[in-house]
Amino acid sequence: MGGHDRRTVRDLRRSNRAAVLRRLYFEGPLSRQELAPATGLSSGSISNVATELLAEGVLEEAGSVGSDGGRPRRLLRVAPHCACLVGVDVGETRVRVELFDLMLGEVARSEQPLDADGHDAEFVVRLIEKGLTAVLAHVDAATGxxxxxxxxxxGIVEHPADGGALVHGQTIGWDAVPLEAMLRESVGFPGGRFPNSGCTDGDRVxxxxxxxxxxxxxxxMWFxxxxxxRDAVIALIGSGxxxxxxxxxEPYAGASSSAGEWGHTVLSVGGRACRCGARGCLEAYVGAGAVLERWREAGGAPDADAAAGDEEAALAGLLEAARGEGSAADAARDVLAGTAEYxxxxxxxxxxxxNPERIVIGGxxxxxxxxxxxxAVRETTDAYALRYPAARTAVELCRLGPDAVTVGAATLPLRRFLDAGGSPPAGVALSV
Known part of the structure; x- marks a missing residue:
């Protein structure tokens, strides 16, 4: 017996709204006439969805273009200021918090350095809270x-069936840290609500x-x-x-959301010690701290900033040393050459x-x-990989810069909004 389509009218409406909204978000401005073939929806469905989203303030008109002998076609785009999003990057040396408009234009940011307390979970929560307080002061009628x-x-993020994300960050000493609960209980999340969030009492941001x-x-992948x-690997290289x-x-998570721990694949059995406690991990050769350690072993002298824990300044010093002359420059160049090979x-x-189409290096x-x-990295990749897939894989650099993790974090609530066809979370009223 054949299966039945169990989709309700509400499901179909949400699907149509999501199709239109995604096209306009990533490819807009577009006219209604362009949206029909792009989404596969009828002109009547496009008209109904556009009318709804315009009335709700999710879309706005963006001028018009001429047509062959007919009336000008009105262009539609996503209204950037109908709502806002926050992205938080718990990094290796600081916690960055950014407030974005709906099109991920930056509205405000706050950076809180990690000090001697490092990644102590309660300390990190306090830094997130401080950053949120700073950026959310900019949420008003103009931002939505x-x-x-x-x-x-x-680290690895676990989402138990009973709710409340847990973080397993072996290299920073986190073992099933209940980060979601800790944030919910912090002063920065009073009752789960923020001032000016648009959430009514009882609703959780x-x-x-x-x-x-x-x-x-x-x-x-998005920007x-x-x-x-369709098939790619985006690599993050920092200290980790x-x-x-x-x-x-779609991102591949694996059975327990831990897929992608590339830094802890073994490059050399019994090799250099890694922060995770194992030996020979890739991270122990190409992570920033590992590269600097190999430079010190080669006789390099990181500057005072490096001695104070500023790995970025120290790595810049390594690059500068490699541009010089003499034995010290030779040692720096050898370290960089080894890093490229690893x-x-x-x-x-x-x-x-x-077998990806692209591998993108970021961090x-x-x-x-x-x-x-x-x-040199491309040359070594070709030398170690199978020829057929290697010839069909592009190795490139990240285009979004050091803010990419924060932008990516903001795409988590954004993705939910797009998938829901522009319907906001319960209790949030979009501005019109």
Whole structure:
């Protein structure tokens, strides 16, 4: 007996709204006439959806274009100021919080440095709270209400069936940290509501927590170097190393949401010690701290900023030293050459395992080292990977810069909004 289509009228309406909204979000402005073939919907359905979304303030008119002998066609686009989003990046040296409009234009930002307390979970929650307080002061009628907060964290994020995200961050000492509950209970989330959020009493501001490498991957797939690819790997290289594996256009999570821990694949059995406690991990060779450690072993002298824990300044010092002359410059160049070879070998593993169209290198260290190392990385990748898939894989640099994790975190509530066809969370009224 054949199956039955169980979709209700409400489901169909939401699906039609989502199809129109996504096209306009990523490809707009477009006319109603252009939307019909792009979405596969009838002109009547397009008209109904557009009328609804215009009335709700999700869409706005964006001028007109001429047509062949007919009336000008009115263009539609997503209204950037109908709502706002927050992205949080729990990084390696600081917590960055940004408030965005609906089109991910920055409205406000706050950066809180991690100090001697490092990644102590309660301390991180206080920094997030401080950043949220600063940026949410800018939420008003001009920004529209807050749709949600996305948080990108280092480590594996578990979403138990009974709710409340847990974070397993082995390299930062987090073991099943109940981050969602801690944030909900903090002063920054009084009763789950923010001032000016648009949420009524009893409604909770939506909170989404995801792995930082995966949020970076989502941002690059939507807006950066991964756009248009169906199968890709977005790599994050900082002090830690991770990846977002995208297959069929969707991030791959694995059985327990831990897929993409590329930095903890073994490059050398019994090799260098890694922060995770194992030996020979890729991260122990190409993570920022590992690169600097190899430079010190080669006789390099990181500057005072590096001694104070500023890895970015120290890595910039390594690049500068490699441009000089003499034995010290030779040592710096050897370290960079080794890093390119290790990274190329790690990327060759990705090519052989996943056969992606693109591999995109991001993260602050990846972007700092990438321009100089990329030619050697590509050469090494070709040497270690199988020829057929390697010839069909592009290795590129991230286009979104060091803010990519924060932007990606904001896409977590944004994705929910787009999937819901522009319907806001319960209790949130969009401004018209």
């Amino acid at each position: 209400p807050l749709l949600g907060v996305g948080v990108g964290v280092p 939506p909170l989404y927590i995801g792995n930082g490498a995966k949020t970076l991957g989502q941002a690059e 950066g170097a991964g756009r248009g690819a 190393v991770g990846a977002c594996v995208v297959t069929g256009g 990274l190329g070998a790690g990327i060759a593993d990705l090519v052989n395992l996943f 602050w260290a990846g972007l700092l080292l990438g321009p100089q190392l990329l030619p």
